[in-house]
Amino acid sequence: xxxxxxxxxxxxxPLKPELSGRQKVxxxxxxxxxxxxxxxxxxxxxxxxxxxxxxxxxxPPVAGIQNLLSTGAxxxxxxxxxxxxxxxxxxxxxxxxxIFVNVGALAANNTGWLLKPGDILKISINNxxxxxxFFKSTAHWLDLIRTV
Numbered sequence: 001x002x003x004x005x006x007x008x009x010x011x012x013x014p015l016k017p018e019l020s021g022r023q024k025v026x027x028x029x030x031x032x033x034x035x036x037x038x039x040x041x042x043x044x045x046x047x048x049x050x051x052x053x054x055x056x057x058x059x060p061p062v063a064g065i066q067n068l069l070s071t072g073a074x075x076x077x078x079x080x081x082x083x084x085x086x087x088x089x090x091x092x093x094x095x096x097x098x099i100f101v102n103v104g105a106l107a108a109n110n111t112g113w114l115l116k117p118g119d120i121l122k123i124s125i126n127n128x129x130x131x132x133x134f135f136k137s138t139a140h141w142l143d144l145i146r147t148v
Contacts, residue, residue, distance in 0.1 A: 063146055081128070087122070101115060103130050104130050
């Protein structure tokens, strides 16, 4: 029999009573938790399935919407320290110039993913601070929807 050295909570799985101290765990519970959990490289996430048993792979609920407006040409924007799972963004159709998006590194002219006016991009990231936007021109919009 194993012991949980450091108890951890599992978001979306309310354990009663909550794990505390040196909880004894048998192989059956370890196998059950392994089947229910996934690790994305930074945190454990609870896997859910549909009534028919198939794994749910739908987008999680929206946690926030931002409308970014460039106030100057050659402007950089970096997201704040906000946990997320996915970000969908759209360059407004009224924009007259391109926007560049990069993850984990600064975006710049011709550095990152090119968003032409009206283009949509959906990416999976763990934190908004990984998102870097470069506006080539003044008064251009980028709409962001993030999930958790």
